[in-house]
Amino acid sequence: MFDRNSDYALNKKDPDAIVCKSATGIHIRLTRLDFSSQEEFEKWKQWSDQDYHHTEKKDHVYANHTVPTDKLVEVSITVVSPEEELMEAYDRQERERLYLQLKDGLELCLTSAQRRRLWLYLEGLTEDNIAKAEGVRQQSVSECLRAALKKLKNFFKNTL
Numbered sequence: 001m002f003d004r005n006s007d008y009a010l011n012k013k014d015p016d017a018i019v020c021k022s023a024t025g026i027h028i029r030l031t032r033l034d035f036s037s038q039e040e041f042e043k044w045k046q047w048s049d050q051d052y053h054h055t056e057k058k059d060h061v062y063a064n065h066t067v068p069t070d071k072l073v074e075v076s077i078t079v080v081s082p083e084e085e086l087m088e089a090y091d092r093q094e095r096e097r098l099y100l101q102l103k104d105g106l107e108l109c110l111t112s113a114q115r116r117r118l119w120l121y122l123e124g125l126t127e128d129n130i131a132k133a134e135g136v137r138q139q140s141v142s143e144c145l146r147a148a149l150k151k152l153k154n155f156f157k158n159t160l
Contacts (some may be wrong), residue, residue, distance in 0.1 A: 008052035105155040116147035
């Protein structure tokens with residue numbers, strides 16, 4: 001894989017300087033002004049280009065004949081096995097079946113008031129809030145919800 005920030009790439013991109021790493025690891029630029037003559041700069045620029053190219057080619061001999069493992073991990077994670085696909089399909093079918101059962105249970109065994117109050121309660125309203133909104137006592141809402149849950153429990157007990 002070609003590294004655009006390698007010494008070779010940075011040196012090749014800049015024809016008016018020799019780009020190299022200093023002792024601290026930071027890239028520096030040696031320009032024509034840093035040399036005693038134009039010929040000396042050209043000589044060292046040509047040498048640096050060839051040396052970096054040779055080093056880059058040596059590195060590529062290994063890299064061109066291998067596959068980086070970080071890429072393999074990404075590929076292996078994204079591939080879904082046939083077993084996983086089958087299990088996902090089974091889970092979807094099971095969720096759909098349970099959803100239909102819940103819907104049937106709500107429609108068949110609960111009164112409209114029980115359905116409405118249970119829905120509001122599941123949405124996050126308190127028994128007091130539901131009672132105030134409907135103009136009834138909190139105890140009535142509580143008894144209604146308890147009865148609805150008991151009916152649903154019996155419904156699922158008998159159907160599962």
